Every structure is written in structure tokens, then in C-alpha cells.
Amino acid sequence: MSATRNGYGSRPLIAVSSCLLGEQVRFDGGHKKSSWLTGPLATCVDYRPICPEVAIGLGIPRPPIHLTGDPGRPRAVGVKDPTLDVTIPLEAFARRTAATLDAVSGYVFKSKSPSCGMERVKLYGQHGGQKKTVGIHARVVMEQLPHLPVEEEGRLNDPVLRENFVTRVYVYRRWQDFRRHRLSAKGLIDFHADHKYLVMAHNQAAYKRIGRLLSDLKGVDLRAVADRYLGELMAALSRRVSRDRHVNVLQHIMGYLKKRLPGADRQELVEAIEAYRRGEVPLIVPVFLLRHHFRHHPDPYMDGQWYLDPYPPSLGLRNNI
């Protein structure tokens, strides 16, 4: 397997709150079109738009709803008419929807919505709008599919979170292909080996835990181990990567080239990594140099490392972190 030779896995399908794609499904008949989702990202992924409030028959336009009651299990009721309670239909639709998301590799939710908000949704009533909770649809989907990469459109304006989400989507897509068609003990070890430096950048401790999990696969229930592996992998990749963690991984990878590169090229690499550490150049600069040198000095192990090429470069995500 190679990031360079075989592409990035099959094209991801991402579930998304319909209004973010420009569909006029909001309570007031408007939309919240995201230019990044409908522009650059749309060139690399397909979407499955979902509007839970329209799906349960609330119509367009419709009376707005908000959340009240227990922050852990809020109710969705009409703003003007609290006898309008759509909690149960929203929860039931979310459960039905989650059961159909097998082919989906990520979900982008509309922030602040009482249905779709992933976090920090206002809870009204006795707490006076001060407490925050999770939208009904988003909560149930996340409970049913705890490893699915999820993010809110507002948080995707942060370049680090945006890069993190897209990385997780592509890893999850490759995992779905592997789990469905090629699950084997050797395959699992190879899958992990190819993601070694990605996991190391995000979470060194998780990398060691996963190593122990996969250290002896003789006679184990492989499907159970695969499920545990996915949980560890996605939890590790959800962590924000600091500049220092990237530097650490870049230096590790540079170690594979040390003896093969002339002194001037080695020095140039060291300087590129240090310039990245100081925030003078983006991550793509040292990564691009490493890829360039591995093209001239191929290494079968590094050729498989998704860290160097985790998703289509046309997205330009490493130009901004």
C-alpha cells in the first residue's frame, strides 16, 4: 500500500446538516451555506445531506424550537408553544438515520442548532439560557456511532481542527474499506504500521497501547480486536497535534534519510523543520521536502506512511498549520 501509488482510498461520503450545503431548510426558509464545504472539500468528497427537523415533518418555514430541561437529556420544544414537543420524533429519526450511515466516513453538524449542534447548544428554561448541551439529533448519532469522525462547521474555520477532521475522515474511509473486505491479522498489523507516524503525532501513549493490543493476535477474536483498535485509533487522532509533536515526528522520519542524503540536503531539511518549529513556514514545507527526498531515495516502509500524504494535497490543509 502506498499513499502515492494507490490514491487515498475510495472517495469519502460525508453526512452533513442540509442547510450547510445551501439547502433552504431552516425554520425561516433560509440556509447556512458553507463556502468551504461546498467549494474545496466538495471536490474530494460526496455528501449525504440530512435535515432532521424537515425529516420529522416540521415543514418549511416552521415554528422555531429550542432545548429545555435536563442538560444530559434535554427536550426539544416550541419557543412560542412549549406544548409542541418533538424530542421523541427527533430521537427516533436519529436512531434510524445512524443505522443507515455504514458507508459514511464523517458528519459535519450545524453549530448551535437544537437538533444538529454538536456542543455548546443553549439550554433554556430554569437555567436562563446559561447552560450548554448537545442537539438531540447530534447526541443520538454520536452515541450510536462513537468512532465516526464528527465536527461542527464553526470549528472547521480553525485550520488545525479542519486538518484534523479531514485526516480522520480519510483514515476512517480506509478503515471501512479494510474492515469490510480485507480484515486479517496480518492486514491489521500492516494497517497500523502504515498509520504509525500519524498516530504518533497525535498521541504517543495511544501508539504504545495499540502496539500492545496488536502484539499477539494468535487465537484472538479478530473482529473484537479490530473494534477495539478502531476505538483507540479514532480517539488518538481526535487529539489536536501541537507543533512540537509534528517536529518530533518529522525528526523521526528524517532519521530514515540521514545516511542517504548529502550534507547540504540534510542541513536544508533540519533548517526546514526548525523553521516550522518557529512558526516561520507551514507544515507542508518540511513534509514536501521529505517526500521529495523519499522519491529519490525510496524506502518501502516510509512509502506506506500516510503521515506524509494523508489526503488529497489539493485541499491545501497543511499550508495553513
Ligand code: SF4
Ligand atoms: S441545523 Fe439541522 S435541523 Fe436546522 S435547518 Fe440545518 S439541518 Fe435542518
